[in-house]
Amino acid sequence: SYELTQPLSVSVALGQTARITCGGNNIGSKNVHWYQQKPGQAPVLVIYRDSNRPSGIPERFSGSNSGNTATLTISRAQAGDEADYYCQVWDSSTHVFGTGTKVTVL
Amino acid sequence: QVQLVQSGAEVKKPGASVKVSCKASGYTFTSYDINWVRQATGQGLEWMGWMNPNSGNTGYAQKFQGRVTMTRNTSISTAYMELSSLRSEDTAVYYCARGGIAAAGLDYWGQGTLVTVSS
Numbered sequence: 488s489y490e491l492t493q494p495l496s497v498s499v500a501l502g503q504t505a506r507i508t509c510g511g512n513n514i515g516s517k518n519v520h521w522y523q524q525k526p527g528q529a530p531v532l533v534i535y536r537d538s539n540r541p542s543g544i545p546e547r548f549s550g551s552n553s554g555n556t557a558t559l560t561i562s563r564a565q566a567g568d569e570a571d572y573y574c575q576v577w578d579s580s581t582h583v584f585g586t587g588t589k590v591t592v593l
Numbered sequence: 594q595v596q597l598v599q600s601g602a603e604v605k606k607p608g609a610s611v612k613v614s615c616k617a618s619g620y621t622f623t624s625y626d627i628n629w630v631r632q633a634t635g636q637g638l639e640w641m642g643w644m645n646p647n648s649g650n651t652g653y654a655q656k657f658q659g660r661v662t663m664t665r666n667t668s669i670s671t672a673y674m675e676l677s678s679l680r681s682e683d684t685a686v687y688y689c690a691r692g693g694i695a696a697a698g699l700d701y702w703g704q705g706t707l708v709t710v711s712s
Contacts, residue, residue: 488655509618520698522638529688530630530638535698573638574615577696580652582640 489578490583498591505561507515507588509574512555513518517576519557525570533572564592595619597689597703604709610677613706615689622670623647626692628699629663629674631685639685643692644672679710 492510499505509519519537522530532541534550537557561568569592570583574585600614615627629641642653644663651663662675672689687706690699 494668518696523698524638529702530690530699531702532693532698532700535693535700536696539697541700575638575698581654582630582643582699584630584640587637 488581489576489583491574491576491583492511493572493574493585495586496589496591498593499561499564500593501566502563505564505568505590506579507561507572507574507590509556509557509559509585510555511576514557514576515553517552517569517578519550520575521548521559522573522575523568523570524573530573538591540571564590566592568592595691595701597691599689599703599706602707602709602712605679607680607710607712608619609679610675611644611679611708611712612675613687613708614691615672615674615692615703617670617672620691622665623667625694627663627665627672628690629661630690630691630699631686632688632705633682633685636685641674641687646672649704676708679708681710684708684710 521534522582524532525528533544537552538550549560551558572588596618598616605611623646626643628643644651646665665672688695689703691701
């Protein structure tokens with residue numbers, strides 16, 4: 488089965504840039520989606536199809552995907568960006584989620 | 594506005610079944626797939642399966658095949674997920690999520706339903 492690997496945690500200083508990676512075999516050939524989940528809340532879609540932002544998601548959130556790695560970038564990080572982030576792809580008729588990354592804003 | 598409202602928390606004994614509902618509003622229910630995702634405490638997201646509310650067609654993750662059933666009632670725009678032969682490892686928050694058009698991710702989520710399996 489297809490696997491997506493994310494770092495367990497990422498720390499970023501307030502106002503700086505955080506990059507969260509999602510590794511998978513030839514992930515560049517797939518559509519990657521990213522979700523933000525704050526404690527006690529349902530996940531929220533922040534990036535779909537590699538680099539598209541749903542309405543209401545700040546421009547500070549961006550995404551890229553190439554080769555074996557997809558990346559979610561959070562620019563000018565704010566305290567409100569502290570959350571768990573999950574990548575996700577569709578593979579072999581299955582939605583596959585990444586292992587999740589906890590982002591801490593210092 | 595699009596909303597998915599789920600049924601309330603459940604406590605079940607091992608071996609029992611649970612049925613969680615997900616009522617959709619703010620869009621045409623039959624135009625978007627409904628997915629079910631669960632999350633054990635402190636763990637990641639785990640996809641369980643999808644259902645096409647128009648046709649009733651379903652697709653289940655291999656792990657849940659034979660134990661999960663996804664259905665719908667289009668007259669009340671409600672999707673259901675039933676999980677049988679419950680065990681303690683099934684204790685989790687269960688979410689329904691709408692599948693976006695043209696591979697656009699899971700764009701709206703329900704608030705989640707806590708299912709606790711305990712003797």
